[in-house]
Amino acid sequence: MISEEVLFTGHSNVQSLHSRTIEITKDKELTLRGDCIIGVNANKSCKDLSDKIKEKIKKNHSYIEIELIVEPFSFLIKGSGHNELLLTNSKDIVLRKSKFICDRTLSIKCDYSSLEIPREIVKALKYSSKKGIMLIKVG
Numbered sequence: 001m002i003s004e005e006v007l008f009t010g011h012s013n014v015q016s017l018h019s020r021t022i023e024i025t026k027d028k029e030l031t032l033r034g035d036c037i038i039g040v041n042a043n044k045s046c047k048d049l050s051d052k053i054k055e056k057i058k059k060n061h062s063y064i065e066i067e068l069i070v071e072p073f074s075f076l077i078k079g080s081g082h083n084e085l086l087l088t089n090s091k092d093i094v095l096r097k098s099k100f101i102c103d104r105t106l107s108i109k110c111d112y113s114s115l116e117i118p119r120e121i122v123k124a125l126k127y128s129s130k131k132g133i134m135l136i137k138v139g
Contacts, residue, residue, distance in 0.1 A: 004053045006093065006134040008039030010070075010125035016114040022077070022095040023104075023114070024134055036094075036114045038068070038125055039132050046087040046106055049136075056138040057081040057106065064107045066095060069133040073121045079107030081138065093134065106136070 011030040016022075018036030025034075026042045049057075056062055062081030067074055079095060089104040099108050124130050 001137050001139040002053050002056055003135060003137040004044075004049055006042055006044045006049075006136065008042040008132045008134065010127050010130035010132065011037075011040045012126055012128065014038055014122060014125045016117050016122040016125070018114045020097045020113050022110070022112070022117070023092055024132075025092045027091060038114055038117065038122070039134075042093065042134075044093070045091050046089045046093050046104060048090075049087060053136065053138055054087045057087060058083055058085050063139045065137040065139075066107065066110075067133075067135040067137070068117065068121065069135060070121045070124050070130060073118065073124065075112075075117055075121055077107075077110050077112045079110035082108055 008024045013030040015035045021036040023037045024039040024042045064079045066077040086103040092104040093106045094104040095110045
């Protein structure tokens with residue numbers, strides 16, 4: 001299994017209410033319209049991930065575990081890779097419950113959306129001083 005960490009911070013407008021997606025972004029600001037976004041100021045986007053991990057993600061039915069770590073909490077999301085994933089977006093990383101693929105999609109068929117993230121994690125991410133880690137593991 002190969003892994004990579006993406007660091008991000010919280011924001012006062014984090015709502016985590018979307019029923020189909022979870023997103024983190026390199027953007028510094030967040031409006032209330034971004035109801036799937038759980039973190040800003042990410043140090044990586046899809047494009048910035050290592051070639052090694054992207055190669056594994058782009059295999060049909062590759063197994064992807066995404067652990068959201070927001071001390072003292074963590075939350076595990078499971079999804080799938082696909083050979084049509086692009087992983088070229090320079091701002092965002094999106095996890096999807098659906099099979100929709102675009103340049104921002106890291107994983108499809110995920111078992112959770114932002115609406116299902118435990119509320120204690122969402123509450124913690126409403127503070128811009130709160131740090132988060134998206135630990136991506138691909139087998």
